[in-house]
Amino acid sequence: MSASTKLSTAVQALCVLAANRDCPHSSESISRETGIHPSRIRGILAMLSREGLVLSTRGLSGGFALAREPHTIHLQEIYCAVEERKAFHLDVTRAGGTKYPLPARVNGWFLDLFSDIQIQIEERMRTITLADVLRHIHVPQS
């Protein structure tokens, strides 16, 4: 698969944060709106926090909040924060080496093609912001 549910979970959580920016949201409260396990939400929002997309504070009345305006948060950032692997990649564990020149050459060609496609996809995702998503799914922004 190209995109795991992590990406969807991240966007859902960001939508919750964007819907009400007055106070931080706990993983519990986000879970109540999405049905996703709080621990999972914490794990994914921690990744977004490391990339500076959300702010997190511990302790009483702590929680998560958007770090920037929704129209400045791009889908590509969310994707890269959450997914380690490339969107479009090829498993080339079999190097081939000198014994089998054909697989080495074919895999090399594929790697070039796929990294090219990868760039195309990321460019496309860079044109979509969290504000666009909110508009499309009709979530009122505060």
Add this chain to the structure above:
Amino acid sequence: MSASTKLSTAVQALCVLAANRDCPHSSESISRETGIHPSRIRGILAMLSREGLVLSTRGLSGGFALAREPHTIHLQEIYCAVEERKAFHLDVTRAGGTKYPLPARVNGWFLDLFSDIQIQIEERMRTITLADVLRHIHVPQS
């Protein structure tokens, strides 16, 4: 992942078939040139055979051969013959239903976006033929 090694294996096998079109190639002989297990090659070439990309004959002096000219075989056909899953897809096992409207809406939006990207990728792969691959990896065509 987006593309398994099946796609690479399929292209490698097609390159072997294209390099010498005079006689059918057995899975054994293709294995000797690629290092891939004969059973795996048979499985993948059976998929290509079902889609009409290669011809297969059993029995003595049987084997596999290209069904069409290399410049009429497009990468997109190979891909679709070999991969069940979409190149760019999202696991949306969690339907959400009426209890959680947010995930349902976000996942629906993602499905639209991804099928759009999928179309882009397939269009790109439709512009690449087996003959192009052979040229790029310097395999002489007979």
Add this chain to the structure above:
DNA sequence: TAAATTGTTACTGGTCCTGTGACAATTGAG
């Protein structure tokens, strides 16, 4: 009749993802 070959199935092992629980670290309230 026998040998060679494909087509298909089953099994094993590995990797990744999801869901879940647990607990230390941190922070604010009283």
Add this chain to the structure above:
DNA sequence: CTCAATTGTCACAGGACCAGTAACAATTTA
């Protein structure tokens, strides 16, 4: 200060998918 709430992180089990391999029936030719 003490305690409760919260994040950050780790560990574990279960499932899905894939690669690699072996085995065997079906088919075809010599």
